[in-house]
Amino acid sequence: MKKRSIARLGAIAVAGVVITALTACGASTDETGGSTGNTGGTVTYLGVAGQWEGTDPATVYYGNEIASLRRLVYRGLTALPITDDPNPVPVADLATDTGTSDDGGLTWTFTIKDDVKWEDGSPITGEDFIYGLSRSFDETLVNGTGVGVTYFSSYAPSVVDAGYTGPFTSSDDAKAVFDEHFFADGQKVTYKFDNAWGDFPSAAAGLFTTDPYQASFDDGSTLWEINSNGPYMMEDDEFDGATGATFVRNPEYDPSTDSTDLREALPDQFNFEFVSDSDVLFQRLVADAGDDQTAFADANIPATFYSQVESGAIADRTLKSTSPYTRFLFINSLTVTDPDVRRALAVALNKDGMIQAYGGENYGEPSTSIVSKAVSGFEENPAFADDNSAGDPEAAKELLGGATPEITVAYAISPTNEKLIPVIQQSFEAAGFKVTPLGIAADAVPGYYGQMAAKDKNGQKVDVFLGGWAADWPSMSTVVVPILRSNPADAESGVGFNYGFYSNPEVDDLIDQGLAATDPAEGASFFAQADAIAGADGAYIPVVQQNNYFLYGSKIGGFLPDVASSFYPDFGSIYVKK
Amino acid sequence: MLAFVIRRILVGVAMIVVMIFVVFALFFANGNPAINQCGKYCTPEKLAEITGLLGYDKSIPEQFGSFTVGLVAGRDFPVNDEYRQALIDNGFENRIIHCDAPCLGYSQSDQKTVNQLLVKAAGPTLSLAIVSFLIWIFFGVLIGVLAAVNKGRWLDRIVVGSTLVVYALPVFVIGTFFLQYVAIKWQLYPYPRFEALKEPADIIPWLTGILLPALTLALFFMAAYVRYTRAFVLESMSEDYIRTARSKGLPERTVLFKHGLRAALTPLVTLAGLDFASLLAGAIITESVFNYQGMGALAVKANNNHDLPVLIGLVIVGATAVIVMNIIVDILYAYIDPRVRVTK
Amino acid sequence: MTSTLDVPPVTKSPSTLVVSRSPRQLAWARFLRDKKTVVAAVIVAIYVLLAIAAPILVALGVLDPYGNNLGLIGNDSMPLGSFGGASWAHPFGVEPGLGRDTLSRVWFGLTFSFAIAIIGSALAMLLGVVFGIIAGLTGGWVDTLIGRLIDLTLAFPQTLMLLALSSTVIGILTSVFFVPEGDIARATYVIVVLAVFGWVGVARVIRGQVLSIREREYIDAAKLIGASPMRRWFREVLPNLWAPILVQGTLILPAYISTEAALAYLNVSVSQPTPTLGNVLQDAVRYPIADFTYFIIPILVLVILVVAFNLLGDGLRDALDPKGSR
DSSP, X not given: OOOSOBOOTTOOOOSSOOOOOOOXXXXXXXXXXXXXXXXXXXXXXXXXXXXXXXXXXXXXXXXXXXXXXXXXXXXXXXEOOSOOOSSOOOEESSBSSSOBXXXXXXXXXXXXXXXXXXXXXOBOOHHHHHHHXXXXXXXXXXXXXXXXXXXXXXXXXXXXHTTOOOTTTOOHHHHXXXXXXXXXXXXXXXXXXXXXXXXXXXXXXXXXXXXXXXXXXXXXXXXXXOOOOSSEEESSXXXXXXXXXXXXXXXXXXXXXXXXXXXXXXXXXXXXXXXXXXXXXXXXXXXXXXXXXXXXXXXXXXXXXXXXXXXSGGGGGEEEEEEEEEEEEEEOTTTOOOHHHHHHHHHHOOHHHHHHHHTGGGTEEEOSSSSOTTSTTOOOOHHHHTSOTTOOHHHHHHHHTTOOXXXXXXXXXXXXXXXXXXXXXXXXXXXXXXXXXXXXXXXXXXXXXXXXHBTTGGGSOOSEEEEEEEOOSSSTHHHXXXXXXXXXXXXXXXXXXXXXXXXXXXXXXXXXXXXXXXXXXXXXXXXXXXXHHHHHTTSEEEEEEEEEEEEBOTTEEOOOBOGGGTTSBOTTTOEEOO | OHHHXXXXXXXXXXXXXXXXXXXXXXXXXXXXXXXXXXXXXXXXXXXXXXXXXXXXXXXXXXXHHHHHHHHHHOEEESSOHXXXXXXXXXXXXGGSEEEOSSOOOEETTTTEEHHHHHHHHHHHHHHHHHHHHHHHHHHHHHHHHHHHHTTTSHHHHHHXXXXXXXXXXXXXXXXXXIIIIIIIISOSSOOOOXXXXXXXXXXXXXXXXHHHHHHHHHHHHHHHHHHHHHHHHHHHHTSXXXXXXXXXTOOHHHIIIIIIIHHHHHHHHHHHHHHHHHHTTOOHHHHHHHTOOSHHHHHHHHHHTTOHHHHHHHHHHHHHHHHHHHHHHHHHHHHHOHHHXXXX | OOGGGSOOOSOOOSSOOOOOOOOHHHHHHHHHHOHHHHHHHHHHHHHHHHHHHHHHHHHHTSOOSXXXXXXXXXXXXXXXXXXXXXOSSOTTOBOTTTOOBHHHHHHHHHHHHHHHHHHHHHHHHHHHHHHHHHHHHHOHHHHHHHHHHHHHHHHSOHHHHHHHHHXXXXXXXXXXXOOOTXXXXXXXXXXXXXXXXXXXXXXXXXHHHHHHHHHHTHHHHHHHSSSOHHHHHHHHHHHHHHHXXXXXXXXXXXXXXXXHHHHHHTTOSOOXXXXXXXXXXXXXXXXXXXXXXXXXXXXXXXXXXXXXXXXXHHHHHHHHOSSOOO
């Protein structure tokens, strides 16, 4: 299961997004605490040690990390504002506007503001943006995701095909191709794509790929360093992935070059503090003692704490909202080929029981799609809309016609999954299946997803396996495309997240149409159709639509999970209540 | 004496070399280590690239050779010569990491030299070891002596009883209790965070931050040392020469401290030295409970990431600490107890 | 085991034990006089019986360490009812998460922990006694060599090595030595670790004992030249060693049970769902506040066992040693 969201794989950000309501439970959060009365204080951000893998913008890809850094230290060309509006539109950040394109999205130009500076006082130039972009093509930067490559391979394939691998290792020819497409002239930056990218400004807002990087800063090891151009700067030399860092006000930051729609920057200091595990983290938030009164976390409250936070004064410090996460079961299309069997599996599954194992109604509700309700264009997948969430073994038996197929269910070994497997097993067996559970150890190499990604499932028989996904970019494309687009014929492992190796030309066609659509609603409807077909085809079995369930300290104000922060609490609005 | 010391040192060095061999060999027995540096979207092509970048495609003896050279003369990273040349050609020479001798290696996943990582981890580990050691030695010996002197009476019984119980409690239980109950729930003590000791003004925050984990570690050894001290003191007190001293009319205090305790000190010193040395390799469990980034935490991380250079560095440091301590203790022992010198 | 596991060594006292040549009856009488030791012995005996009984009870279905009782668990993964969900059916409550019976798991876990500890200590004792005797008897370069071996073993940063080597060695165990994968392989690894690092302390003590015996028997040494010395020495020396062997064995067992718990915390020991005291405790330690019953029960079981064993060992040592005034 993907606990952390991965940024915007192959995504198109559609400018207008439709999201079903965020339900705030209990707390009255004053999201624009703009009055100066709320300035000052120190806010502690609590996290679990070892989750951050670097702060070099070319390597950051977890949704919550992008969100916090975007508000504190890394400004971009554009950014999404702080708002509970479900359809936020990007606004200009370091650029003077959200970019202009005269040719329908093939070429974009931005002008960088004149008075924006790095934390050492030097001005941010157009060249910095080009250099920053070039770095994101280097996949050998530690844990480099090569996000630049992933995206730009769709929109500027000639650069990738020329073999451009970043500024350190590319051949002169490849560099020439890169320079033709992306260049700067003083404060003017130009991006020339091969294919029209209609909402490039939104992508620039949500990723660090197009962020500037000061060439002189790129010295020695930069993995844990931060060169700030935002309201805060890191006090330490380095960010420590195990213990955290301290952020104080950046004297070179000029608020007049920014907008309080993006960054209210009310606290004087942010302490990132990491603890050994989530139990300790939530014990502290529950205890709400001393400095912890001005602490918050973006982790979900673990089920074991539900009884402690559900009632009383502490419930006022909780916030429940629809999460972009869903969990589902992959069906291995290569081994389970009979559509009736696939349908039988979906019909038999006891989703209610699984949700209870996950944590009950606080955790989430039965879902009818791999797409989360929080995503633009969400529609209930008709293939699953009428299914009994408690499972219907009789109907499943009918579909099987008395057969008793042998099914292996794989899962990553964890306390939660140990609870799930008996439920899954019982519901399938009630329909006549013979079930063999296959647990993958937490420390296995390759890990659970590594094994499931492989076409041959690491040499094991696997028919059904647990999965989860988050559309932290509110667009159906970020879910449907990675999970349902068929893998290349020669792929030995799943591209994107299509580990089930589902392949349907009709679905692929609809996906292509969706990607090409310029109108967001139109695109969403193509994706919904693709999902409907895949669902009916038995590509997956949806299980649960997750909730976010947050807890924060009693003196925290402005706690707002919004679209800009991928539904994590927005660092731009947080302040200390007096 | 000198010959003895030199011999011990040589043997020690030989042992370290053997250990490095063992770690090297076993490390590669576990498949291509590059897979752990490959990242989330690892493709066979990317894996091959990283393997070359890190020099894992060279033969093991060759890698071992480069490592030894680095130990003596320093090394540049990344390891791959062509890659480094490409960096220089492209004008990015400042991205090359120069690691001065003795270069223990370079951690690709942390982008730091092993030496840097060890130095950073040394702070918490040394702090834990020293404070913990002082606590357990002081209280362990004190309480042990008190118990021995009051043998059979209620003080002795309480001490013996409680040390048995404390000794039986696993460290992670004690640590969890301190963290979750004492610090968080009951708020009897501020949440323990490691504060580095860079200048004298830092002493109070440093001590406050280190006390709970040091106590966790110390309680355990304290119980053992109370037992040892009590046993040694009782034993030496029953020796004939003590009876002689008493019959000479010496005050009990003199008998106890001048004769009884001193005899007990020798084995205690030996044990204390060795136990302290073993702590220098990092107290993995304690560090993990309190999220202290010492050598123990570094070891766990290096193990999970299959980070060979860091593992080797930790083995060297840990083993060296113990071996050096062994030699020191042997010398001390030989010095204090002349009989040992003769039989050796 | 030395201290890198935050577990103190069993005993490093080089030579404080002087074996008496009192007849066994005297020792037995001394043993019985000490009430504490008798009680401890009884407790240990009870634990041993429990450990033996557990597999039988599991086979008979009286104990159920593997069955999930999801109905006894609320939506928040915690047991319903107070005291960790205690009831007549589940006297110690049920585990959070899966609702397994705590009593069954702790009880059956005792068996596995005992099994691992006993085999480990038997191996460690065997190695330690053999090497100790050889070192003590032969002296010279053999003694030095064994001494170096001891130093080498002790110089290893143990926790680091056993963490780093766990997957490799388990791999070797399964492929080269055909140890069955899974629990048995992991248990074997733990046993190997215990034995490899544990024989050292035993060897030192035994060596010290042998040396002291040798000093006293030096006159007999003259007689023995001619007859196969090694054999006669073993026959002469071993019977005099039974006391320290017994004491050592009694003292390292509880240390090994504690060590297994520490190894379980580091995820090196046998993994779920097979219970050992260690891995039950590893899970229980996550709920010190949320489920205090589940937290405290394995701790109590472990502490009482270890304390009793140590008391027993101390008592044995006292009984067999007339001089030490403990």
